[in-house]
Amino acid sequence: MSARNPIKDATAFAGAGRSPYSRDRGSTTELTMVLEACTEAIRDAGLSAADIDGVVGAGLLTGGIDPAVVISSLGLPSVGWWLKTVPPIVNHIVAAMNAVWSGACDTALVYHSAYRLGGNSRTAAADPFRSRAALGLADGRAQTGDGHSESEPWGMFGSVGYAAWAGRYLSEYRLPREQLGLVAINDRSNARANENAVMREPLTMADYLAARMIREPLCLLDMDVPIDGADAFVVTTAERARDLTQRPVLIHAATMGITAHPEEYLAADLDSTGQSVVARDLRAKSDLWTGDMDVFLPYDGFSIVALRCFESYGLCGPGEAGDYLTQHWDKEENRVLINGRVPVNPHGGSLSEGGSQGAGHVREAITQLRGDAGARQVPDAKVALLTPGGFFFNAQGLVLRTD
Amino acid sequence: MSADVNFGGDVSDETILERYPAIRLDRLNKHHYGGYLSHRLVVGRCADCGRWHTPLRPRCPECWADAVVPTPVSGRGAVHLLTLLHQGPPSARVTYSPPWPLAAVELVEQTGLRFVATIVDCPSDRVRIGLPVELTWITRDGAPWPAFRPSSEAAHVGA
Numbered sequence: 001m002s003a004r005n006p007i008k009d010a011t012a013f014a015g016a017g018r019s020p021y022s023r024d025r026g027s028t029t030e031l032t033m034v035l036e037a038c039t040e041a042i043r044d045a046g047l048s049a050a051d052i053d054g055v056v057g058a059g060l061l062t063g064g065i066d067p068a069v070v071i072s073s074l075g076l077p078s079v080g081w082w083l084k085t086v087p088p089i090v091n092h093i094v095a096a097m098n099a100v101w102s103g104a105c106d107t108a109l110v111y112h113s114a115y116r117l118g119g120n121s122r123t124a125a126a127d128p129f130r131s132r133a134a135l136g137l138a139d140g141r142a143q144t145g146d147g148h149s150e151s152e153p154w155g156m157f158g159s160v161g162y163a164a165w166a167g168r169y170l171s172e173y174r175l176p177r178e179q180l181g182l183v184a185i186n187d188r189s190n191a192r193a194n195e196n197a198v199m200r201e202p203l204t205m206a207d208y209l210a211a212r213m214i215r216e217p218l219c220l221l222d223m224d225v226p227i228d229g230a231d232a233f234v235v236t237t238a239e240r241a242r243d244l245t246q247r248p249v250l251i252h253a254a255t256m257g258i259t260a261h262p263e264e265y266l267a268a269d270l271d272s273t274g275q276s277v278v279a280r281d282l283r284a285k286s287d288l289w290t291g292d293m294d295v296f297l298p299y300d301g302f303s304i305v306a307l308r309c310f311e312s313y314g315l316c317g318p319g320e321a322g323d324y325l326t327q328h329w330d331k332e333e334n335r336v337l338i339n340g341r342v343p344v345n346p347h348g349g350s351l352s353e354g355g356s357q358g359a360g361h362v363r364e365a366i367t368q369l370r371g372d373a374g375a376r377q378v379p380d381a382k383v384a385l386l387t388p389g390g391f392f393f394n395a396q397g398l399v400l401r402t403d
Numbered sequence: 404m405s406a407d408v409n410f411g412g413d414v415s416d417e418t419i420l421e422r423y424p425a426i427r428l429d430r431l432n433k434h435h436y437g438g439y440l441s442h443r444l445v446v447g448r449c450a451d452c453g454r455w456h457t458p459l460r461p462r463c464p465e466c467w468a469d470a471v472v473p474t475p476v477s478g479r480g481a482v483h484l485l486t487l488l489h490q491g492p493p494s495a496r497v498t499y500s501p502p503w504p505l506a507a508v509e510l511v512e513q514t515g516l517r518f519v520a521t522i523v524d525c526p527s528d529r530v531r532i533g534l535p536v537e538l539t540w541i542t543r544d545g546a547p548w549p550a551f552r553p554s555s556e557a558a559h560v561g562a
Contacts, residue, residue: 119492153494156484156507156519164484164507171532216487216502260464265484265507265519266457 001277003284005253009401011097012241012248014107015045015234016366021114021354023198024123025228030115030133034065035073037232038111045234046245047107049074052234054081054105056095059113059230060357061120062133070111081105087112087357088299088388089231090396094254096235106236112359113230120226159223159302161264162390163215166304169270170217172319177217179322181208182336183303184221184351186325189335191348193376198225199352202334222303224355231359233366242403249369252383252399253286262392270308271318274395278387279312282397290315294381295368296342297361300349305390313387346376358388358396369402414440422546434473435459439547442540443475444518455513476518478538479554480510483517485532496543504530508551524552 017040019033034057042052055071058064067082081104085091089112096108117133118125156164166180184203191197203221211219241248257277259267267273283289290296290313298309307321315338316324330337336344347353347364354360365384367373373381386398419437420428426436435458438445447456449463450470462469487502497503504522509515522530523541536551 153492153497154488154505156486156505160486160488160505161484163486164505167485168483168532213487213489213502215491216489218486261515263458265517266515268515 001281001284003281005285007097007101007251008285008287009250009252010238011100011235012238012250013233013366013400014236014241014244014246014248015041015043015047016363017041017044017232018196018363019113019230021196021198021227021229021356021360023225023227023354024116024121028228030059030062030113030230031065031069031073033115033228033230034070034111034113034232037113037230038070038074038109041111041232041234042109044246045236047234049076050078051107052076052109053079054096054099054108055079055111056083056085056092056099056108057111057113057232058084058086058092059115060087061117062115064113065111070109076109079105081108086394087359088394088396089356089358089362090254090256090386090388090398091394093233093235093251093362093398094256096233097251097254100235100237106240108235109232110235111230111232112357114227114354114356114359116226116228124226156265158264159218160215161392162302162304163218164264165267165270165391166222166302167217169304169308169319175319175322177209177219178205179325180217180222180303180307181205182322182325182329183300183306184208186335187300187345187349187352189333190343190346190376191352193374194347194353197348197353198227199348199354218302218304221351224301224350225352227354227356229354229356231356231363233362247370247402249366250401250403252288252401253282253397254399255281255285255397256389257281257395257397258393264392267392270391273312273391274389274393275305275308275312275387275391278389278395278397279314282399283314286399288383288385288399288401290385293342293383293385295346295365295378295384296338296344297349297365297384297386298344299358299361299387299389299396300345300351301355301357301390303351306345306349308391309387313385343376343378346373346378358386361386361388362398365398365400369400424544431459431461438473438475439540439549442547444478444538444549445473445475446516446518447471448474455510455516457516457518476510476512476516476538478510478549478551480508480518480536480551482506482522482530482532482534482536482551483509485522485530487527487530501527506530506536506551508536518549520549520551522552523550529553
């Protein structure tokens with residue numbers, strides 16, 4: 001690891017755009033959504049095609065749209081740096097900030113798209129075009145290149161691995177499922193104030209406990225909501241961002257983390273995961289920490305990931321996150337307010353706004369730090385801590401701030 | 404990896420390719436899947452440092468020696484991670500009712516040496532983290548696949 005952070009506050013988000021999240025955008029295409037988000041982001045920054053000289057992006061389930069296709073579709077006349085990468089979103093952001101900072105480009109367009117497929121959505125399974133969207137993609141572990149699928153019809157990969165570790169967490173600390181449910185309820189309560197969230201019906205603990213069990217102990221409400229939608233961001237130097245239209249959101253620190261044997265079934269324990277590496281490294285790089293944050297955006301693609309964030313980031317001890325949430329629970333609003341002040345995923349997170357590999361969390365942080373969050377605005381928000389990604393292959397962390 | 408080790412009799416590449424059509428086979432993992440055909444659970448073991456590993460790698464992840472020998476394990480261990488799938492990918496063999504258990508079993512050969520498979524011959528309410536298990540074999544599409552069942556030793560002591 002490195003505690004060095006010479007890029008601190010040197011790059012910034014200058015624009016943001018979105019193609020609205022939906023549980024079913026029907027006949028749209030993934031490229032249509034990416035272009036909607038990208039054009040909105042570039043215009044939001046007050047820029048035009050000729051200003052974009054770097055492009056980085058991709059989505060998860062289909063692999064997403066190649067930068068060359070985005071460059072062609074938007075007619076970007078002179079691009080000097082581009083990269084296709086894999087979500088979560090901090091992969092994209094780290095690439096963009098380093099490219100800008102090193103001089104590979106001046107202004108990078110960053111995009112991410114989510115496009116439902118048959119594997120995670122019943123309505124998508126009935127759509128013949130969506131089944132073609134992932135034609136030829138191998139299942140599970142085979143995607144990582146070692147060809148191993150230990151069990152048929154499915155191994156302990158991805159969501160199944162999170163379910164297995166959630167089970168071990170609850171078993172080890174002798175905790176009830178209600179502790180996971182607190183994460184889902186907090187998100188849903190927050191989604192009430194976010195018109196872009198796809199799940200806004202109030203949720204009670206009884207609703208949570210009655211939800212359909214999918215991968216025990218994780219039920220339907222412990223797993224992010226599959227959506228169609230896209231986000232895009234414009235990253236440039238902090239100096240240039242200060243000359244543009246929007247209040248710059250500075251990238252203070254960013255990290256990624258992985259351990260020697262990150263496979264879900266091989267992870268040594270929950271105290272030695274990519275998430276632990278990120279928490280340690282981000283703390284070393286950042287001048288701002290949990291006591292400084294005005295908004296906390298722990299990743300919640302699975303409820304257990306967010307729950308563990310409170311422990312990995314030192315807000316409480318191992319096994320104590322559920323008690324921590326209960327202690328900081330605002331009964332009136334039926335959500336968490338840390339020390340009565342700091343909301344947790346005020347946009348509803350992946351569990352209620354919709355699953356977008358952390359792109360929604362970044363969008364919310366930018367919205368809050370610009371002061372544009374309307375009914376859910378945290379007063380005078382200046383610092384946001386984000387933890388996109390999970391435990392194993394894709395843990396990430398991000399500290400954003402304003403001047 | 405050291406020279407090809409023929410641990411499973413005379414299983415040809417063609418046979419492994421034919422029996423496991425859905426697996427992205429290569430010249431390394433063929434030793435693992437080829438082992439299934441003779442009911443051996445084959446993982447990596449380093450001839451230099453003696454450490455075991457899963458999944459099979461071309462070089463020892465501990466000491467980096469180019470001396471990995473595909474070696475069968477005893478198949479004894481305990482459930483380390485467990486989930487019950489109430490739904491999952493469509494399968495002619497798995498109904499998910501009752502929920503289909505999937506376990507990461509920590510094998511006795513070495514701390515942290517784990518392998519993932521389903522649990523059979525065990526009522527749902529007896530499957531739990533810590534359960535002592537042993538290797539057994541099930542058939543999928545006419546080919547053997549590893550599975551685990553409660554260990555007979557444990558049954559004797561009433562565990």
